[in-house]
Amino acid sequence: MDNLSQPSVQEIDLVSVLAALADPVRLAIMRALYRDEGPIDCSIVAADIKLTPATVSHHWRVLRQAGLTATTKHGRSRKVEVRRADLANRFPGLLEATLAID
Incomplete structure (x- = not known):
């Protein structure tokens, strides 16, 4: 089990976060992840996205x-989860405000 590189809590930048969420595909991915509490296999979320695997990988x-x-490799699969606590610590209320589902 390996964790892929990611910024520390202090390195999370608001401009980078908002730029990532500005893309409709990434926003949809985040909303799907946000609905679940724990890690999800990347392929499950990606199955609903009608893009090439390379493009989906880019979005991840x-x-x-x-x-x-945060992404963790488990053999050939990858589990992804929203960094809820880290983002709440860094930018309180941001996830709730940007991922609110109508």
């Missing part, structure tokens, strides 16, 4: 590098 990387998600 942008979310992780912005500090929105």
Whole structure:
């Protein structure tokens, strides 16, 4: 089990977070992840996205590098979860405000 690189809590930058969430695909991915409390297999969320695997991988990387998600490799699969506590610590209320589902 390996964790992929991600910024520390102090390195999470508001501009990077908002830029990552500005893309409609990434916003949809984050909303899907936010509905679940624990880690989810990347392929389950990606199955609903009608994009090439390379493009979906790019979106996962942008979310992780912005500090929105944490990804753990389990063999050939990857589990992703929202960094709820880290983001709440850094930017209280941001996730609730940006991922609010109508």
